[in-house]
Amino acid sequence: MASIKDVAELAGVSRATVSRVLNETGQIKEATRDRVHAAMKKLNYRPNPLARSLATSSSNTVGLVVTSYRGSFFSELMAEVQEEMDQQGKFLLVSRGKRSRESEQLALQRLTDMRCDGLILHARNLYDEELIELAQQETPFILLDRQVEGLEDRCIAFEHAEAGKLAVEHLIQHGHQKIACLAGPRERLTARLRFQGYEQALREHHIDLDESLVAEADYDRQGGYQAMAEILERHPDITAVYSCSEEMCVGAFDLFREQNMTVPGDISVISFDSVSICTMLTPAVTTVHFPIKEMAAKASSALSSLMNHQPLRKLDTFKPELRQRESVRTLK
Amino acid sequence: MASIKDVAELAGVSRATVSRVLNETGQIKEATRDRVHAAMKKLNYRPNPLARSLATSSSNTVGLVVTSYRGSFFSELMAEVQEEMDQQGKFLLVSRGKRSRESEQLALQRLTDMRCDGLILHARNLYDEELIELAQQETPFILLDRQVEGLEDRCIAFEHAEAGKLAVEHLIQHGHQKIACLAGPRERLTARLRFQGYEQALREHHIDLDESLVAEADYDRQGGYQAMAEILERHPDITAVYSCSEEMCVGAFDLFREQNMTVPGDISVISFDSVSICTMLTPAVTTVHFPIKEMAAKASSALSSLMNHQPLRKLDTFKPELRQRESVRTLK
DNA sequence: TTGTAGGCGTTATCAT
DNA sequence: ATGATAACGCCTACAA
Numbered sequence: 001m002a003s004i005k006d007v008a009e010l011a012g013v014s015r016a017t018v019s020r021v022l023n024e025t026g027q028i029k030e031a032t033r034d035r036v037h038a039a040m041k042k043l044n045y046r047p048n049p050l051a052r053s054l055a056t057s058s059s060n061t062v063g064l065v066v067t068s069y070r071g072s073f074f075s076e077l078m079a080e081v082q083e084e085m086d087q088q089g090k091f092l093l094v095s096r097g098k099r100s101r102e103s104e105q106l107a108l109q110r111l112t113d114m115r116c117d118g119l120i121l122h123a124r125n126l127y128d129e130e131l132i133e134l135a136q137q138e139t140p141f142i143l144l145d146r147q148v149e150g151l152e153d154r155c156i157a158f159e160h161a162e163a164g165k166l167a168v169e170h171l172i173q174h175g176h177q178k179i180a181c182l183a184g185p186r187e188r189l190t191a192r193l194r195f196q197g198y199e200q201a202l203r204e205h206h207i208d209l210d211e212s213l214v215a216e217a218d219y220d221r222q223g224g225y226q227a228m229a230e231i232l233e234r235h236p237d238i239t240a241v242y243s244c245s246e247e248m249c250v251g252a253f254d255l256f257r258e259q260n261m262t263v264p265g266d267i268s269v270i271s272f273d274s275v276s277i278c279t280m281l282t283p284a285v286t287t288v289h290f291p292i293k294e295m296a297a298k299a300s301s302a303l304s305s306l307m308n309h310q311p312l313r314k315l316d317t318f319k320p321e322l323r324q325r326e327s328v329r330t331l332k
Numbered sequence: 333m334a335s336i337k338d339v340a341e342l343a344g345v346s347r348a349t350v351s352r353v354l355n356e357t358g359q360i361k362e363a364t365r366d367r368v369h370a371a372m373k374k375l376n377y378r379p380n381p382l383a384r385s386l387a388t389s390s391s392n393t394v395g396l397v398v399t400s401y402r403g404s405f406f407s408e409l410m411a412e413v414q415e416e417m418d419q420q421g422k423f424l425l426v427s428r429g430k431r432s433r434e435s436e437q438l439a440l441q442r443l444t445d446m447r448c449d450g451l452i453l454h455a456r457n458l459y460d461e462e463l464i465e466l467a468q469q470e471t472p473f474i475l476l477d478r479q480v481e482g483l484e485d486r487c488i489a490f491e492h493a494e495a496g497k498l499a500v501e502h503l504i505q506h507g508h509q510k511i512a513c514l515a516g517p518r519e520r521l522t523a524r525l526r527f528q529g530y531e532q533a534l535r536e537h538h539i540d541l542d543e544s545l546v547a548e549a550d551y552d553r554q555g556g557y558q559a560m561a562e563i564l565e566r567h568p569d570i571t572a573v574y575s576c577s578e579e580m581c582v583g584a585f586d587l588f589r590e591q592n593m594t595v596p597g598d599i600s601v602i603s604f605d606s607v608s609i610c611t612m613l614t615p616a617v618t619t620v621h622f623p624i625k626e627m628a629a630k631a632s633s634a635l636s637s638l639m640n641h642q643p644l645r646k647l648d649t650f651k652p653e654l655r656q657r658e659s660v661r662t663l664k
Numbered sequence: 665t666t667g668t669a670g671g672c673g674t675t676a677t678c679a680t
Numbered sequence: 681a682t683g684a685t686a687a688c689g690c691c692t693a694c695a696a
Contacts, residue, residue: 015674016682016685019674020681022675025675028682029682052673053382055673055674055675069414070411071407072404079402082401082428091442094426095423113378113380113382114381114382257614336689336691346668347689347690347691354691358666364666379690382689382690383688386690387671387690389672
């Protein structure tokens with residue numbers, strides 16, 4: 001690989017000059033600039049980004065921390081971020097923090113070690129304090145789908161509880177009383193919030209919470225299947241289900257099919273969704289929409305602003321939206 | 333950020349010594365090793381990977397080139413690669429080459445500029461020659477879902493044509509003759525191959541190819557919907573469809589639902605699949621399986637072998653597999 | 665066992 | 681307008 005030195009020699013100038021034409025900094029005579037360009041072409045020269053980063057302690061790179069690569073949800077999230085960064089000419093580094101705080105710390109460290117110019121964190125397990133501490137450092141970052149006090153201006157938030165309540169109320173308004181809940185893993189804050197929405201809706205409508213109507217799963221299809229099976233075993237007479245994720249909803253449908261249950265004839269279904277898997281099911285299921293795509297886009301553009309030292313337009317939290325389809329029937 | 337120099341000073345040794353304990357190279361007295369470790373702890377020292385890479389021209393990193401982030405297919409691919417690399421303690425850099433050769437070149441360049449220790453390329457548009465040229469360089473790489481002459485030992489291949497033929501034959505054996513084809517974009521080799529499978533099956537069974545039974549789409553849901561609509565407009569009497577991607581299949585189902593067509597009553601469906609979206613549809617659709625997950629895993633482990641200078645076990649190409657479900661009915 | 669010093673490919677500060 | 685030269689943080693002969 002040709003280095004700046006080779007270019008300098010071939011062009012008969014100093015490395016400093018080459019660097020200047022490279023970065024279009026300072027004044028250079030057109031003649032020499034041309035010579036340098038020619039040399040670069042001839043040697044097929046590409047600046048070494050590592051050396052560059054080392055020298056400037058910046059990298060033309062932004063880092064993204066996610067918790068998984070699996071599933072359309074993260075696909076969509078990454079794709080959206082990538083697109084913005086393409087426009088900004090930034091290289092995107094993605095790092096996965098699995099399910100633990102340690103692992104997220106590691107993911108974050110790697111990215112900061114790489115001297116990213118900015119970060120987008122979809123971090124579920126880092127402590128608020130760590131984040132606040134991170135905010136002392138100078139590299140800008142945005143928190144995706146998270147709310148931490150004192151960092152409001154960096155948070156792209158969503159009202160999960162509100163959304164859950166909206167969904168369950170929809171069911172109640174259609175006459176349902178015995179409503180099952182496919183809940184997400186209790187360790188996750190957002191899962192707890194979605195569950196709280198369920199609780200609130202019931203409470204406000206004076207329906208007692210029956211824990212045996214709730215089953216927890218890992219947000220995935222298989223888990224949804226099992227959770228649904230458990231509940232149905234205990235309560236064959238439920239008239240509706242509220243699913244806290246699309247994948248779990250698919251799992252529930254797997255079971256329904258197996259048991260020849262029809263939706264919404266035998267059971268009504270409402271679910272969270274973000275990537276419209278729910279519209280692939282038959283019948284298309286009514287959902288509350290978690291707009292991860294728009295949120296990711298917002299996070300990206302907000303980060304871009306930060307990196308360009310532009311003032312941050314106020315970040316408003318995203319609101320849930322009910323998408324009525326064909327999976328809820330009204331009970332007389 | 334503390335640097336090696338700070339550690340050295342605090343521990344009262346030279347930077348070289350610190351480097352030695354860091355890399356566990358050479359002999360060091362236990363006492364000093366401890367002092368160094370203590371110093372590192374105290375300063376919360378983490379070696380700068382950029383500097384390291386610059387010095388060693390390696391990076392403990394592997395690069396992955398894909399064509400998109402969108403959809404479960406790439407999710408699965410990335411997740412699988414990531415998992416292997418986690419085990420190897422390698423950091424994964426992913427770069428997206430959109431739809432052009434130039435863009436793939438760029439993606440590849442970025443990765444090599446970053447001095448990746450190895451590469452996995454799911455590159456659709458790079459020329460064979462470029463790949464062969466790349467093979468002259470010393471950084472090892474594996475080609476995922478691609479076959480290029482002279483690089484056989486680096487190719488993880490799949491018999492797309494074979495798979496397509498298998499699918500269409502299945503339809504024919506069930507008595508179908510008027511079979512539509514939802515084809516992928518003609519620019520893509522694998523899409524062409526999948527279409528060739530269609531042609532071959534027809535030919536071998538003495539059915540004339542009718543171009544108006546074929547419509548091309550971009551492998552996506554919306555495209556599948558439209559393509560299916562076009563064909564159906566021209567030929568309301570088809571009895572079966574062969575879809576070259578899961579997403580297009582979903583799109584076709586969207587249309588069927590809209591037109592109150594029932595599967596397999598009104599029309600039989602067979603599709604390619606890799607991430608079992610097809611099992612979410614009702615009825616579950618029969619597919620030929622493209623095992624991207626296993627292939628990605630294989631690519632990863634093969635690359636690991638290469639990077640560890642282990643001999644490469646022979647790479648056998650993956651075979652298609654028919655997954656019978658409920659979307660094909662036999663015509664009398 | 666440990667230290668010295670040069671190099672990796674850039675940028676950036678002085679000079680000139 | 682251009683050239684020395686010292687960083688950037690680490691590795692690695694070569695010496696001691």
